[in-house]
Amino acid sequence: MTPALSIQNVAKTFSTAQGDVRALDHVSIDIRAGEFVSVIGPSGCGKSTLMNIVGGLVDDYEGEVHLDGALVRGCQKQIGVVFQEESTFPWRTAIDNVAFPMEAAGLPREARMARARELLELVGLNGFENRFPSELSGGMRQRIAIARTLAFQPRILLMDEPFAALDEQTRLLLGDKVLQIQQELNQTTLLITHNIAEAVQLSDRVLIMSFRPGRIKRVIDIDLPRPRSSKLMGGEKFGQYVAAIWEDLREEASKGLQDMERVRAGA
């Protein structure tokens, strides 16, 4: 069966004043339709570079990205991206933010507003349609960004540490919301994260990346029952998965930390 998203031998080297830096080294990932896959790794392992490549925001790379078997390059409407940083448009209300991609595509106002309303309901923001992002919390703003990304019913939902700026409780609740959306839409999702519990809570598979150059070090299948919620976190099996991932990640995170300290000492 053709994977919904196939990343084949993707590599990326950045030229810096200190010389070339190999950020990614022949990364290959296949994701089945409806699957939730997380990529976890230490800072500097090339997670975000990988996301930018799949999202079409970086053109200059080695390897190939296939969507339903077809080679793609550059931004695709079929690949929706939720960014780590706050990305709602502050001059637009919640509903106008969600309707943005449909407006850009030239959909009539009535149709796009109706769809935007549905999506706001999906992310639990009905009643906040006419609020500006500045009037909403960080978690609510990120839910708007998710709803906006889902507007075109993308084949692949890419999320780059979407909860990184949020507090732990909001992060857990938003994780539940993402699980619910993924379940309702059977949404194929690739999540980039550095949070182990989040990766276990949400994913069918967790891919652990090595420190620079980023490679897939290990793949862990998460065999936890669905539908899931953050209540899973108290379970023994959940703890075992977290421990197993940390076992692999610890060495890579130490390398990352040493590198950071070396750079600081050099500076």
Next chain:
Amino acid sequence: MASATLTSLRKPPAIVTRFGALALFLLGWEAASRAGWISAFIVPPPSEIYNSFEMLFVQEGLVDAFLRTFGEAFAAAGLGSVIGIAVGYLLHRSKLAGLAYTDWVAAMASAPLVLLYPLFLVVFGRNSATIVAMGVVGCLPPIILKTKEGLDGVKPVLLNVGRTYGLTPWRQFRMIQFPAALPTIFNGVRIGLLFAIINVVGVEYLIVFGGLGQMISDLGDRFEIAAMFGGIVFVILVSVCFFFITEKIETWLLSSK
């Protein structure tokens, strides 16, 4: 509760402090003038200036002069906004142009550009076109600089959102860059309008052609000193009103950001 009351007694509202200070200044000026400490001929007391307003409205056509001056200033600010935003966009788009010209534009902002009026007098003649052109020259630097600053400051993630939806560069500008930069651009237009008013009144005064500038110049020539001060006070008051109104609009724009 008691300490809160004491605090509110100690700290009067800002508006009371501002107008209180102004009232104190005017009272001191009035007293000094009446006591003969300052010449009432050179600097008439505030009461005389106030009384001159009737003459300004009835005999000197203050309303017509105001409409003419501010019509010219708004025309200059409008034209300056179109040119300034376009130039600011170019300085933002071209790294080389930005590097080459931004500092020069900033230097222009601090130069007394009103002194260029003889050049425009030769090009356009002694008419409204010269006055509007001088207004445009005055308001261009802040509008160009603020446009560039606003566009440079747009968060890259917002542009990436546009890219993921396949927006063309024009739609990217129209739907993301421009609205994101609008509060900063408006700040430039606001400063530009004030610079345009200064230049328009200044050139009207220098070339003695229409509007409040000519009215103030004529009154000075006729030694109607109180009325001349009245004209100056009127220009200041209207400028202050514009300053506050545009500040409120800017705050509203920023609050939605």
